[in-house]
Amino acid sequence: MPDSPLDVIACRQEQSRQLQSLFGSPIQMTAPCVFVYGHSATGKTLVLRSLLQKLTHIFVNCVECYSARLLFQRVLNELSGHVPSAANDFTSYSRCDNTNDFVRILKHLMQQKRLAGTLYLVLQKAERLRDMEANLLPALLRLQHLTGENVCVILESEIVWNKFWCGTGFQDPIIIHFPEYSKDELLEIMLSSSALDGEYSSELKESYCNLVISVFHTACRNLRELQHMAQLNFPKYVEPIVTGEVQEDDVRKLWRNVEPHLKRALQTVYLHEISSSQWERMQAEKSEEKAPPSALSSRVSMELPYYSKFLLIAAYLASYNPSKSDRRFFSKNAGRINKRTVMNVDKKSERTSSQMLGPKSFGLDRLMAIFYSIVEEKVAPSAYIFSQMTSLVNLGLMTRISVSDSLESPKFKCLVSLDMIRAVAKNVSFDVVRYLYDFVG
Amino acid sequence: MEEDFISSVQTLLRQRLCGKCHNQLRFRENEIKQLHDLVHRTATVGESNSLLVIGPRGSGKSTLLEGVLDDLTNEKDVTGNILVVRLNGLLQTDDKIALAEITRQLQLEAESEGKAFGSFAENLQFLLEALRSGSDRKSRSLVFVLDEFDLFAHHRNQTLLYNLFDVAQSAQAPICVIGLTVRMDVLELLEKRVKSRFSHRFIHLLPTYEFKEYLEIAQDVLTLPQDFASKKLVGDWNKSAQEFMQDSSVIDVLQQIFYLDKSIQHLYQLLMIPVCKLNAEHTKLLASDLYASFKILHKDDKAAMLQGVSILELTLVLAMKHLNEVYDGEPFNFEMVFSVYKKFTQRAALQSFQKAVVIKAFEHLCSLEIVRAAESSTSRTQREFRALRLMADSSQIMEAVKRYPACPNELKHWSTTPMLTL
Incomplete structure (x- = not known):
């Protein structure tokens, strides 16, 4: 029919x-x-x-x-x-x-x-x-x-x-x-239904859509996402034409101009970390100051009180290091490393690495011991420190896992990623990787 | 003329394939006779009976029963002497709903309104009593059809079943209880007091027919009755249907289906698509349509879905496949997959994505249920460390990689080699 x-x-x-x-x-x-x-x-x-x-x-x-x-x-x-x-x-x-x-x-x-x-x-x-x-x-x-x-x-x-x-x-x-659309079909649909504004030739639009597809296609085949991306970045693509720097048919120059933008979009807008309007504003600001903000920054930056940062680092170390290794990292005569431990380090496989298996739980005593050894000045064990613990739990950076058994000391687990703890440690100029069992080995 | 004829043929065949016409089943003469006699005796002599019809899905339990009931209502000594109550375990999920439905079907809402009943039995007694209050105090026979019988056994205390079987056994009123079920072990579900009141009559509808008979069933459903239209058109159609059934590729397809699933419902479903394709230009059933229909019904859908994922997602699936092979199917978590992914992209010099982008792709796989949590998720563990399992078979993955449009050679190569040798 x-x-x-x-x-x-x-x-x-x-x-x-x-x-x-x-x-x-x-x-x-x-x-x-x-x-x-x-x-x-x-x-x-x-x-x-x-x-x-x-x-x-x-x-x-x-x-x-x-x-x-x-x-x-x-x-x-x-x-x-x-x-x-x-x-x-x-x-x-x-x-x-x-x-x-x-x-x-x-x-x-x-x-x-x-x-x-x-x-x-x-x-x-x-x-x-x-x-x-x-x-x-x-x-x-x-x-x-x-x-x-x-x-x-x-x-x-x-x-x-x-x-x-x-x-x-x-x-x-x-x-x-x-079935999912193939590349050619995606192009056809994007061209027929595109909302790319401005009076530009269809060849320009086609080469632009091709570009967007080639950048995003390996990560995403979803038509809706691709259309959204194409629409959002189009003004950037035609910017040199508007300012008169580049002719409309100079595809290569246009590509060189827009490529970094698309790559960055893949890291931020595609994840929907920022809204489209935010992205547009960022693009506008960026063209003025020319200093690219680190894509990671928004994900890992978090302001915490000074001791809370150390508490968090201590929690991370306690979660990801085996308690056996504490002596090696934190005791005074740490220079002497047992030969047997070195052997063990070689043997450890990916399967047992705690970076792979996730955080383990630790007791409050162990956390406090690590905390005191990594904080440089003397800190009194006041209620103030413990209340910071509670707020870390409330923020979802740590979690309390032991049951409400009052006889046992409470147990915790650290819930932050390595990237984040690195950022926090850098902030207080503490070299966290040097204390991690999986990386020192 | 021709066009009208084809569309009316299609209408009829669609009705048949949807199970709207109760054509009597072939090769079931014994069962039909047994069921017919039983219901007939209830209707005429007032004998109470109970019976279970057991057979797999699509074996024609409902068709058998409806056919018998249709026949019976046309018989002179039965008409007006029988009332059929149809219940379905899917609909009447507890005894209260079931009782309301029985009342409704017997059109006794007015009588039972405003009455308070102490127990289920009392209520049922009242309903049976109400039926009896005719002029000659002679009750009409009741036939209770319980579809999905096994689901009724899950009701609290099995009150409905107990009461129905009790009435049937103690001959309080002429009723016939017929249960339809797919479960062979349905008797084990019944409580002792219910089981002992059941008459232990069974009809087993097992697909015992051979391939030759299977072909005859298929031929039957496509053949038009002589009085359907003008003789010439019907003759032409029937001849073309016969030719269709004798085509060697048709027989081939049917043979394959027969080995997979003998049920008649499945056969009907297979024939549905070719029948739907009939139109003015397309006046005959074609073997190629049947083959296409077979392809549609027996597509490996997981492999088809895998073909639609992005390259990044496919890489992750391959990484998981390798993890499964190395660690013998033990659950893994995202961090492990990511580390394999990272190593692979480094060695193969492929474009590598940031962790957050990879997580997004991974979550997409989770939402497609290609990856599933190994244990019930607890909110306490971070999503990167949650234990997961891959739900696709390695042959499905290989198939997807093979068919994937413009799959990078590195991926193809990686799918056949051990984890990190390139």
Whole structure:
């Protein structure tokens, strides 16, 4: 069917055709259940929406309707055209607490409305259905059988079907896969739907989109992210053209100009650490002062009181060093290293390195001992120090793990990363790596 | 004319494949007769019975039962003498809902309204009594159909089952209880007092048919009845359907399916896609469509999803695969994966990403459930150190690497060699 609206959707013709042939004409029976899956931003919803435009359909997002009851009420409200509003006290079409009521009311509604064609019930983010009542998913899959009406349930998910199996199993749906777009398809879609402003030739836009894809493609194939990135960095790309430094067709110069920006965007904007407007502001500031801010800085900088920093470092050392090694690092006659320890260091494999396995717990006594040995001046063990401990726990930098057993001294664990502890240690000019068992070895 | 005919053929076939028409099953004559006799006796003589129909998914339990009930209601001595109550374990999740549903189906809401019942048994007694209050004090027979029977056994104290079986056994009123289930061990689920009231009649619907009979079933569903349209059109269609069934590639595909899953439902699902493709230009079933349908239904979906991840994510998956091989499937954490990743990118001189970018890619893999936490997550451990397992098989990963569009040679090479030799 060349005149159908399907061919408008770029690069999804095959899937559209498959689905359309499954749906058939409205009066015909449709397969009881269809499972549509694929990575995010591969056009699943777009295709379904455009196919179902003229058919009776209900879209329900399972994140929004997180319980069976909400889901049922949503479907019934939509089908009956009932809108909860102030006039009806925001009540739903009818009370519906369980699957039994739902099937009964649905059947009743469909008969009452004399629907001519199939009713399509599209459940987006269907993987959430697994967390709801155990009977819900099997019941939805058999909805056609249970109601005896022409209902087709379409499940939409990013997760493969065999992760849905449970219990004694159920009727398998027809499974349609939406593959990820290839590089060429990405380019085609980005060009056709791009919101790149300004009067520039299509060749320029094409070479720009190609650039964005080539930089980001290895890390990310998500169309939506790529489009966002392209849009955000476009002004930077055309800046030399605007100022008149470079001709529009000088692709190489433009590339050299924009490449560092895109690379930096990959490290910050792509992670959504800063908002797009922040990024734009940063770009503007940067072009004035020419001093690139370290990408890491925002992630690891944190202002703490002076002793808290040492406490945190001590906690980190206690978490990542075996307690056996404390003598070696912190006792007076540390110069003498036992031969056997050296042998052990060689033998330690990746599997046992605590940098790999994560922090271990330590007692309060050990923490305080390490703390006193790394702090240079004398500190009295006052309540002041202990209250700083508590605030470190409250900040989520440390965690208390022992149970509320008052007989034992409390146990803690350090929750910060190596990068962060390095930054903190640098701040108080303490060489933390020299004290770490895994690095000294 | 031709066009109308094809679309009406499609409508009929779709109905059949969706299980809307209760065509009597072939090769099930004994079971049909047994079930028919049983229900017939309840309806005419007033005998009470209980029976379980056991068979795997898609073996035709519902079709068998509905077919028998359809037949029976058309028989003269049964019509008007039988009431069918259909319950489903998926819908009536507890006995209170079930009782309300029974009341509704028997249209006794008005009678039981405003009455307070002390127990479940009392309520059920009342319902049965109400049915009896006709002019001649003779009760109509009731047929209780319990679909997903095993789920009813999970109800508190199995009250519903106990009462139904009790009524059937003590012949208080003529009822016939028919349970449908997939569980072979369903009897073990019943409490002793419930089990002892059950008559221990079973019908096992096991797919015992051979491939030749399987082909006949497929042929049957595609064949049109003689009175469907003009003789010539029906004859033409039936002939083309027969040719379709005799095509060697069709038989090949069906043979493969038959070895995987003998169920009729699966066969119907396979035929659904070719049937859907019928239209004015496309008036015959084609072997190529069937093959395409087979491909769609039996796609390795995890490998397909793996093909859609980015290069970075694929590298991480390969790193995890190597970790699995080296440490014999022991759980790993993100730090280990990251260190393998770092070493690999250094040696292969590939573009290396910052840790935060890698974490984002890794989280994406987690949300796709290609990677899963080995134990229930505790909020106390940092996400980098949480023990994880890879949920994809190494053959699936190899397949994805092989099919991956423009996969870098270093990755391809790495997928076949041990962890850090390049």
